[in-house]
Amino acid sequence: MTSEPLPVLLPPVETAPQSLRPKLHLQGVTKTFGSRQVLDGVDIAVAPGRSLVIIGASGQGKSVTLKIAVGLMRPDQGRVLVDGEDVTGMEAADRARRSPRFGMLFQGAALFDSLKVWENVAFRLVIADKVPKREAKDRAIEALGRVGLSPEFAALYPGELSGGMQKRVGLARAVVTHPDILFFDEPTTGLDPITSDVINNLIIEEVKRLGCTAISITHDMTSARKIGDEIAMLHGGHIVWRGDAKTIDQAENAYVRQFINGVAQGPITGDAGPVRGDVVRPRAAGAR
Amino acid sequence: MNAVRAIGRSTLDLVRSAGAVAIFAGRGVAAAFSPPFFPNQLRRQAWMIGYTSLPVVGLTAVFTGAALALNIYTGGGRFNAEQIMPQIVALGITRELGPVLAALMLAGRVSAAIAAEIGAMRATEQIDALQTLSVDPYRYTIAPRLTAAVLTLPLLTVVADIIGIAGGWLVSTATLSFNGQVYVRNTWSFLTTGDVASGLIKSAVFGFIVALMGCYHGFFASGGARGVGRATTNAVVSAAILVFASDYVMTSLLR
Numbered sequence: 001m002t003s004e005p006l007p008v009l010l011p012p013v014e015t016a017p018q019s020l021r022p023k024l025h026l027q028g029v030t031k032t033f034g035s036r037q038v039l040d041g042v043d044i045a046v047a048p049g050r051s052l053v054i055i056g057a058s059g060q061g062k063s064v065t066l067k068i069a070v071g072l073m074r075p076d077q078g079r080v081l082v083d084g085e086d087v088t089g090m091e092a093a094d095r096a097r098r099s100p101r102f103g104m105l106f107q108g109a110a111l112f113d114s115l116k117v118w119e120n121v122a123f124r125l126v127i128a129d130k131v132p133k134r135e136a137k138d139r140a141i142e143a144l145g146r147v148g149l150s151p152e153f154a155a156l157y158p159g160e161l162s163g164g165m166q167k168r169v170g171l172a173r174a175v176v177t178h179p180d181i182l183f184f185d186e187p188t189t190g191l192d193p194i195t196s197d198v199i200n201n202l203i204i205e206e207v208k209r210l211g212c213t214a215i216s217i218t219h220d221m222t223s224a225r226k227i228g229d230e231i232a233m234l235h236g237g238h239i240v241w242r243g244d245a246k247t248i249d250q251a252e253n254a255y256v257r258q259f260i261n262g263v264a265q266g267p268i269t270g271d272a273g274p275v276r277g278d279v280v281r282p283r284a285a286g287a288r
Numbered sequence: 289m290n291a292v293r294a295i296g297r298s299t300l301d302l303v304r305s306a307g308a309v310a311i312f313a314g315r316g317v318a319a320a321f322s323p324p325f326f327p328n329q330l331r332r333q334a335w336m337i338g339y340t341s342l343p344v345v346g347l348t349a350v351f352t353g354a355a356l357a358l359n360i361y362t363g364g365g366r367f368n369a370e371q372i373m374p375q376i377v378a379l380g381i382t383r384e385l386g387p388v389l390a391a392l393m394l395a396g397r398v399s400a401a402i403a404a405e406i407g408a409m410r411a412t413e414q415i416d417a418l419q420t421l422s423v424d425p426y427r428y429t430i431a432p433r434l435t436a437a438v439l440t441l442p443l444l445t446v447v448a449d450i451i452g453i454a455g456g457w458l459v460s461t462a463t464l465s466f467n468g469q470v471y472v473r474n475t476w477s478f479l480t481t482g483d484v485a486s487g488l489i490k491s492a493v494f495g496f497i498v499a500l501m502g503c504y505h506g507f508f509a510s511g512g513a514r515g516v517g518r519a520t521t522n523a524v525v526s527a528a529i530l531v532f533a534s535d536y537v538m539t540s541l542l543r
Contacts, residue, residue, distance in 0.1 A: 067416075071419070072416050072420075093423060110417035112417075127324070
């Protein structure tokens with residue numbers, strides 16, 4: 001099995017011109033829960049304006065990686081760099097307050113039950129950015145329109161919406177502040193194939209419109225192929241493969257082959273222990 | 289040897305938990321005094337914790353006052369001291385039973401509700417979502433609940449005091465042949481500002497404890513629906529125990 005080279009070549013973070021710096025860079029990130037090492041030196045860099053999808057089997061640390069990238073969890077070791085700035089010790093609320101802005105679509109949408117749909121979408125505008133309520137409501141309704149929800153939905157509560165509609169509202173909330181980095185946590189999980197495709201299209205549209213960097217985690221290969229410029233596979237605490245989304249079906253990596261073919265036989269056994277060898281380490285490999 | 293190890297482990301767990309609660313409380317209090325403030329959240333919590341608890345606190349107080357009057361009348365009768373019953377009822381209600389019973393009702397009703405609500409927010413990633421929306425969850429979810437409980441429990445206690453004394457008056461005049469006007473005059477002339485104030489100070493502390501336990505157990509709930517259920521139970525039990533423990537400490541200090 002061979003590690004395949006990364007399609008995006010980036011110089012070392014410290015010396016890179018600003019335009020070539022990775023927008024987001026996780027360097028040597030490790031995370032252990034009790035006796036179980038979930039991440040064992042993860043290195044991932046995402047270039048500005050690119051969409052990276054991290055795939056992997058359940059329990060392999062995709063969500064932990066995303067939470068560390070966003071700031072909802074701190075790594076045991078390693079660094080998180082945003083535009084070259086070390087934000088490892090900064091909490092998510094503080095990171096979100098600074099530039100570059102980020103938005104996140106949660107797996108279950110994570111809408112606030114006690115607030116109306118438009119209040120959910122306008123939440124950050126009103127609470128954190130101090131935008132006047134009327135203007136925030138207009139912007140929220142406009143954002144809802146972009147994700148295919150008419151103004152009548154604005155006055156409903158999240159509990160009155162279907163799962164797909166809740167995802168749309170979550171997406172509208174994530175993009176309403178024009179973020180520079182968007183995070184998607186299993187954006188199509190629990191949705192039927194048609195609704196999944198609608199959500200995928202909306203994600204592509206919004207990422208393109210905003211020109212932002214996107215990092216998604218999913219185990220839905222249809223979604224990964226569609227929304228990602230690049231795909232990285234996480235297994236046993238490492239990135240074991242990374243390449244262009246268009247080339248994943250030609251990948252020779254045994255983990256990738258087993259995962260995309262969805263077969264039980266192969267190196268992925270359901271054991272989440274660390275993997276030795278076959279690790280894509282971008283900086284060490286001189287790939288960026 | 290195993291017993292010693294078990295005791296040691298339990299002690300360490302207790303110390304660790306106490307430290308975690310103290311840090312959580314410190315962050316919650318700091319958040320309550322630093323902007324941004326969320327007045328709408330505070331209003332909503334004050335309504336939920338204070339106003340909607342009025343019926344249960346009132347009912348508890350009226351029956352407790354009435355039962356207390358009967359018991360003191362019976363006990364006082366053994367040494368011909370039935371006539372001091374109004375004063376003892378007033379003292380017992382304002383210094384002890386009003387604040388403690390109101391706090392226990394809140395522990396059962398509000399602490400559980402807070403733990404369930406915040407636990408559900410944790411389970412559905414709403415707490416994480418707050419952070420990604422640039423809002424400190426301590427300021428938005430914890431501080432308003434702590435503040436609302438500290439402000440509203442003393443008010444509930446005033447209501448409990450009045451209704452509890454009224455319960456004693458009702459049973460005394462209706463069944464024990466007390467003169468209503470004399471009962472009120474004796475109660476009023478006997479009570480001091482200190483009696484009422486000590487109860488109100490206690491109730492403010494109880495309010496903090498009740499809300500803190502609900503917030504703490506809800507905030508750190510894990511394991512889905514089962515975890516939320518466990519958090520709710522732990523919130524109620526720990527709030528009740530801490531109310532009794534702090535009641536003893538404060539009674540010692542305020543007597």
